[in-house]
Amino acid sequence: xxxxxxxxxxxxxxxSGVGTPTGxxxxxxxxxxxxxxNNRFYTLVEPDSGLTNAGTIPAFEPNMVLGVAYPCLExxxxxxxxxxxxxxxxxxxxxxxxxxxxxxxIIDEARNKLMSRLVELRDRVAxxxxxxxxxxxxxxxxxxxxxxxxxxxxxxxxxxxxxxVFAKVAEMEPVRNGPEPLYFYKFRNxxxxxxxxxxxxxxxxxxxxxxxxxxxxxxxxxxxxxxFDRDVFQKFIAMMFVxxxxxxxxxxxxxxxxxxxxxxKAMDDTPLYIAVGKQLREIEARLAASAAAEVxxxxxxxxEGLPGEIEIADVSINSDHxxxxxxxxxxVARRLGRLADHDAVEMSRVILADAxxxxxxxxxxxxxxxxxxxxxxxxxxxxxxxxxx
Numbered sequence: 001x002x003x004x005x006x007x008x009x010x011x012x013x014x015x016s017g018v019g020t021p022t023g024x025x026x027x028x029x030x031x032x033x034x035x036x037x038n039n040r041f042y043t044l045v046e047p048d049s050g051l052t053n054a055g056t057i058p059a060f061e062p063n064m065v066l067g068v069a070y071p072c073l074e075x076x077x078x079x080x081x082x083x084x085x086x087x088x089x090x091x092x093x094x095x096x097x098x099x100x101x102x103x104x105x106i107i108d109e110a111r112n113k114l115m116s117r118l119v120e121l122r123d124r125v126a127x128x129x130x131x132x133x134x135x136x137x138x139x140x141x142x143x144x145x146x147x148x149x150x151x152x153x154x155x156x157x158x159x160x161x162x163x164x165v166f167a168k169v170a171e172m173e174p175v176r177n178g179p180e181p182l183y184f185y186k187f188r189n190x191x192x193x194x195x196x197x198x199x200x201x202x203x204x205x206x207x208x209x210x211x212x213x214x215x216x217x218x219x220x221x222x223x224x225x226x227x228f229d230r231d232v233f234q235k236f237i238a239m240m241f242v243x244x245x246x247x248x249x250x251x252x253x254x255x256x257x258x259x260x261x262x263x264x265k266a267m268d269d270t271p272l273y274i275a276v277g278k279q280l281r282e283i284e285a286r287l288a289a290s291a292a293a294e295v296x297x298x299x300x301x302x303x304e305g306l307p308g309e310i311e312i313a314d315v316s317i318n319s320d321h322x323x324x325x326x327x328x329x330x331x332v333a334r335r336l337g338r339l340a341d342h343d344a345v346e347m348s349r350v351i352l353a354d355a356x357x358x359x360x361x362x363x364x365x366x367x368x369x370x371x372x373x374x375x376x377x378x379x380x381x382x383x384x385x386x387x388x389x
Contacts, residue, residue, distance in 0.1 A: 028268060029277045034059050037116040040075055041130065042067035042276045053267055065287070066124060067280050069133040069251040069272075073240050076117050078327050080233055082110035085328040087225035106331045111216060118213040126206035128287065132243065133279050134251035137201035143242045144185065144208060145197070151182030161237055169230045185238050187211050212236055250275045322368060323359075330355050 027044040030051050034040075036059040043066050045051045060066060086106050093099040124130030132140065146152075154166035170181040187193040188211055196207040212235045215221055221231045244252075250271055267273045330352060337348030362368040 025281070027277075029273045029280070030055065032057055032060070034120070037120045038075065038113060039117050039120050040072055042069060042072075042133070042280065044277065044280050060120075060124075062129070064129060065280060065284055066130045067133045067276055067283075068121075068125075068130055069247075069276060073243060076114060076236065078323055079110045079114035079117070080236065081323055081325075082327045082331055083107050083114075083228060084225055084233065085325050086110075086331075087228065089328070102335065106328070106335070107222065109331065110327075111222075114216050115213060118209055118216060122206050122209035122213060125202065125209060128202065131280075131283050132205075132247070133276060134248035135243065135246045137205050139246045140242055141201045141204045143246055144204075144239070147183070147185045147238060147242065148187070148193070151184040154181045154183045157183055157238070157241060161241055163237065165229050165233055165237065169226065169234060172226050173230075183234065183238065185235065188214055208239055212239065248275075322362065326355055326359060 027046055029042055030045050030053050031040055031042050032051060033054075033056045035056050039060075041060065043060075043064055051057070086103050090100060090103050093103070121130065125132075154170050157166045158164050166183050167181070170183075187196075192207065192211070196204045199207075212232070215232045215235060218231070221228055268277075333348045333351035333355070336344045336351075339345070359368065
């Protein structure tokens with residue numbers, strides 16, 4: 001159930017749970033990761049909070065004002081990659097029920113992680129504690145509704161998002177193909193779509209997350225990789241595309257000075273962090289001003305149509321082609337580590353250690369973005385194997 005258009009009282013605080021609304025504002029922008037959901041968001045913290053870039057916290061406080069920008073949505077690609085790669089592995093064991101059972105458990109683990117991400121995104125967008133930076137929710141809705149009503153060329157989506165999923169799905173369903181197959185975003189429930197179009201843009205965007213979440217939760221979407229791609233993965237990528245198409249490129253984090261987010265690097269004066277800090281403070285000011293009198297956003301007609309070619313900067317979203325197999329290997333290794341067998345545990349440690357070194361080397365060589373999520377960061381024990389540096 002989506003929250004009402006009006007924000008909760010807790011979400012109207014000007015500050016993210018730290019500091020005071022008076023005096024000099026010397027808070028810093030940090031990118032934090034929740035261990036509860038694996039989501040990463042930008043937020044403002046006091047210098048003496050002990051929180052640093054690329055740091056982790058048990059969970060985000062309910063009233064924290066959070067910013068959504070690269071790589072917040074991209075982190076979900078790791079979970080999608082595990083599911084899609086595991087489906088490929090299933091094809092090698094058509095008659096091995098035990099192995100297929102183990103592989104489906106890996107899919108279920110990734111699925112549960114993905115659902116946790118989406119629940120938090122949906123709820124925080126709805127209650128106004130998470131905000132898309134560098135964009136306007138009304139514009140997101142207009143672009144999304146255009147994809148619902150008019151569609152968008154699948155070939156262009158694959159090209160701009162550096163994937164091949166949209167064209168491959170169309171190839172599997174030739175009846176729907178044409179000279180230029182189009183992708184239409186389809187809500188699972190048309191009544192929900194009709195309801196959302198009459199609500200605020202914020203509720204609409206939260207409703208899109210809920211629609212994707214319902215697809216992730218639907219067992220019928222896991223009949224095969226094709227069905228999963230058609231009914232789930234395409235939707236998530238389409239939403240990412242709409243977000244990119246409506247976002248100021250400064251929030252892509254592609255400026256050279258933005259590379260290498262870590263607790264050891266001074267990020268305060270980088271273009272991305274300056275922009276994030278400025279916008280988070282503007283959002284806090286708007287939330288404070290709207291506390292007394294909330295004005296409902298008026299729906300507008302969809303934009304005149306998505307242009308045939310949208311310039312989207314290189315944000316390395318295709319890292320799932322590399323991280324997907326690595327994440328699947330790590331998932332299998334973790335299962336080995338839980339077996340009551342010394343050799344299996346040792347093999348698990350070696351595999352995870354080498355996988356960690358591989359990811360670090362790929363980042364060092366610039367093949368993976370520095371902010372690409374490390375599959376080992378989501379291990380069950382909350383960190384790397386003991387002997388990994």
